[in-house]
Amino acid sequence: MEIRKPNNSQPDRGKTVAQGLERIARASEKNAQEVRQTKERIEAQAAQVDRLELSQSARELQASERGDEKRAQRIAEIKTAHNEGRLNTPERVAKAAEKMLRARTE
Numbered sequence: 001m002e003i004r005k006p007n008n009s010q011p012d013r014g015k016t017v018a019q020g021l022e023r024i025a026r027a028s029e030k031n032a033q034e035v036r037q038t039k040e041r042i043e044a045q046a047a048q049v050d051r052l053e054l055s056q057s058a059r060e061l062q063a064s065e066r067g068d069e070k071r072a073q074r075i076a077e078i079k080t081a082h083n084e085g086r087l088n089t090p091e092r093v094a095k096a097a098e099k100m101l102r103a104r105t106e
Helices: 011-047 056-083 090-105
Strands: none
Touching: none
16 A cells, blocks of 8 residues: 655645635625625615504594593493492482483383
8 A cells, every 4th residue: 555645736726725715705795795785675674664544434433432432431430429329319310210211102
């Protein structure tokens, strides 16, 4: 078996390594440029402000929901007054009875 020394005197070997490093550097720069462009595109999209416009019917529904909130608040006030005994005055009881009887006969 014969042992050979590496042939370091090949001029093409250094050139091949240099070319490989150049290809790697170009690919790395291209990749970095694509990353920058993608980042810029994402930031531009994020900077756009979304806008939502409600239709007339949606605005009416929203207004009625506010009305429901006011109604719920008023019911809570009445319930509190009832629990505190401020609601059942003789005048109010008579008025409610009359209203109920009228509604039943109509």
